[in-house]
Amino acid sequence: MTTRVRFAPSPTGYFHVGSARTALFNWLFARHTGGTYLLRIEDTDAERNREEWVDVINRCLEWLGLSPDEGPFRQSDNATQHTAAVDALIGAGRLYPCACTGDEVQARKRDNKTPGYDGYCRDRGVERGPTTALRFKVPEGTTTVHDIIRGTIEFQNAVIDDFVVAKSSGAVLYNMANVVDDRADRITHVVRGEDHISNTPKQQLIWEALSEATGEHLPLPTYAHLPLLVDAQRKKLSKRKDPVSVEDFRDEGYLADAFVNFLGLLGWSPKGDEQVDRATMIAQFDLADVNQSPAFFDVMKLRSINADYLRAMSLEDFLVAVSPWVDPEPGAWMPTAVEVPWPAERFDAERFRTIAPLVQERVTRLSEVPGMVDFLFLDEPVIDAASWAKAVTGESDAPAILDAAIAAFTSCEFTAAALHEVTLAFTEALGSKLRKVQAPIRVAVTGRSVGPPLFESMELLGRDEVLRRLSVARGAAGAGQ
RNA sequence: GGCCCCAUCGUCUAGAGGCCUAGGACACCACCCUCUCAAGGUGGAGACACGGGUUCGAAUCCCGUUGGGGCUACCA
Numbered sequence: 001m002t003t004r005v006r007f008a009p010s011p012t013g014y015f016h017v018g019s020a021r022t023a024l025f026n027w028l029f030a031r032h033t034g035g036t037y038l039l040r041i042e043d044t045d046a047e048r049n050r051e052e053w054v055d056v057i058n059r060c061l062e063w064l065g066l067s068p069d070e071g072p073f074r075q076s077d078n079a080t081q082h083t084a085a086v087d088a089l090i091g092a093g094r095l096y097p098c099a100c101t102g103d104e105v106q107a108r109k110r111d112n113k114t115p116g117y118d119g120y121c122r123d124r125g126v127e128r129g130p131t132t133a134l135r136f137k138v139p140e141g142t143t144t145v146h147d148i149i150r151g152t153i154e155f156q157n158a159v160i161d162d163f164v165v166a167k168s169s170g171a172v173l174y175n176m177a178n179v180v181d182d183r184a185d186r187i188t189h190v191v192r193g194e195d196h197i198s199n200t201p202k203q204q205l206i207w208e209a210l211s212e213a214t215g216e217h218l219p220l221p222t223y224a225h226l227p228l229l230v231d232a233q234r235k236k237l238s239k240r241k242d243p244v245s246v247e248d249f250r251d252e253g254y255l256a257d258a259f260v261n262f263l264g265l266l267g268w269s270p271k272g273d274e275q276v277d278r279a280t281m282i283a284q285f286d287l288a289d290v291n292q293s294p295a296f297f298d299v300m301k302l303r304s305i306n307a308d309y310l311r312a313m314s315l316e317d318f319l320v321a322v323s324p325w326v327d328p329e330p331g332a333w334m335p336t337a338v339e340v341p342w343p344a345e346r347f348d349a350e351r352f353r354t355i356a357p358l359v360q361e362r363v364t365r366l367s368e369v370p371g372m373v374d375f376l377f378l379d380e381p382v383i384d385a386a387s388w389a390k391a392v393t394g395e396s397d398a399p400a401i402l403d404a405a406i407a408a409f410t411s412c413e414f415t416a417a418a419l420h421e422v423t424l425a426f427t428e429a430l431g432s433k434l435r436k437v438q439a440p441i442r443v444a445v446t447g448r449s450v451g452p453p454l455f456e457s458m459e460l461l462g463r464d465e466v467l468r469r470l471s472v473a474r475g476a477a478g479a480g481q
Numbered sequence: 482g483g484c485c486c487c488a489u490c491g492u493c494u495a496g497a498g499g500c501c502u503a504g505g506a507c508a509c510c511a512c513c514c515u516c517u518c519a520a521g522g523u524g525g526a527g528a529c530a531c532g533g534g535u536u537c538g539a540a541u542c543c544c545g546u547u548g549g550g551g552c553u554a555c556c557a
């Protein structure tokens with residue numbers, strides 16, 4: 001039997017990292033088993049049926065390299081089938097109209113202390129009308145869910161209330177539409193978040209009722225409920241408190257491959273090294289190996305992995321990847337929320353190319369790159385006030401150091417090696433240490449106390465500008481005396 | 482409240498009854514290297530929630546307790 005899985009997100013306006021992980025595990029399972037992975041947009045709720053929200057999903061999946069083998073399909077396109085299925089269940093006596101309002105249901109639930117809807121309308125012979133919803137007549141007995149990750153889960157049907165399957169408006173609800181579509185799509189494995197466990201018995205009940213009502217006896221899909229992704233408080237990741245938007249991570253400069261690698265480590269782990277490419281993940285992935293306990297989405301670990309991927313890139317690949325953050329006129333792809341902090345005429349691709357390897361190994365995300373090279377492309381360096389106060393105006397040796405630097409840099413050959421050499425010389429003359437002497441020079445030239453190696457930076461900036469910036473700092477340092 | 486899920490270092494995890502003196506990675510600390518910062522190297526601290534069983538033997542199996550989480554819509 002060839003496997004068929006689906007990723008079934010609902011459009012919400014952003015793409016959640018938990019959804020990305022679910023998509024990945026579906027994709028990995030399909031690839032590992034040689035099956036088919038399809039995408040179904042669950043937009044039966046009219047509120048969620050917005051074209052641009054659907055675009056977000058497609059865009060993110062494409063970025064992650066998790067585009068579907070089939071689809072995207074729109075659940076709303078199957079409305080006819082959903083309605084037909086409802087009619088079939090009515091015909092089979094598995095549904096009944098309910099005239100209760102939401103408030104009435106709530107009130108009786110409180111008074112009778114029943115878990116959910118108490119079945120008030122089940123035997124009242126309510127006629128179907130424009131204000132009646134359709135409820136599923138949950139049978140007696142127990143419903144057993146077989147879950148690859150969790151084993152067998154049993155539900156007493158008595159605690160499953162007669163849930164609504166179609167609204168009074170006629171709109172068919174999630175549990176119903178989902179099952180109808182899974183049947184139509186011949187889904188063999190349902191891989192989704194743990195938060196769907198309690199929906200599963202309802203869906204199985206519908207599935208089997210449909211098999212009987214239509215005579216089309218399809219085997220139940222096998223379920224695999226993935227552990228939730230949680231925040232530091234161990235709560236389900238929420239849009240309100242936590243960074244969860246995949247596009248935000250992309251715009252911060254995480255690489256898709258690094259992001260996918262990290263996601264793959266949440267609830268699953270490869271055999272040897274944690275750093276694995278997609279082929280390795282596909283070869284090793286097995287739903288049975290997925291963990292049962294929630295995983296904390298640890299951004300520090302994500303950064304570490306991303307930094308590793310960044311460092312492992314060839315210079316050419318790095319230049320392409322970083323171009324949206326540094327080149328005002330970049331190539332094809334551009335993240336949505338990135339702005340290059342200098343004008344196009346000031347950017348010099350050749351200079352950037354020269355310093356890029358020194359930056360590449362020092363950043364954790366691509367968004368950190370501009371801050372490490374902006375001194376090259378801005379007329380005035382962005383001064384970090386604390387560093388300036390410490391190394392320039394607040395350092396009693398700063399005037400002497402800057403004077404010595406200006407004198408030495410005026411006449412020496414202007415290469416990193418030569419600058420290093422003359423700096424060593426005047427450092428010794430001053431009876432100081434290189435690590436101490438470089439501080440005021442670095443802040444004067446780059447505006448910051450950390451950054452790419454100093455002498456290479458100065459060589460690229462050029463003698464005139466280096467001397468000008470040193471003089472400005474010298475003036476400030478002198479005034480501080 | 483009801484139903485359900487979960488429980489190994491701070492975090493992600495390895496662990497399928499003896500290979501466990503519990504391994505790795507991130508984070509953290511120290512030292513080395515070093516023009517800052519990274520990277521790299523060496524070392525360190527750090528966990529089987531608790532209580533009962535089963536067994537010659539339990540992190541691994543069973544039960545309970547505690548703790549955490551999810552669901553509980555005419556949303557998905």
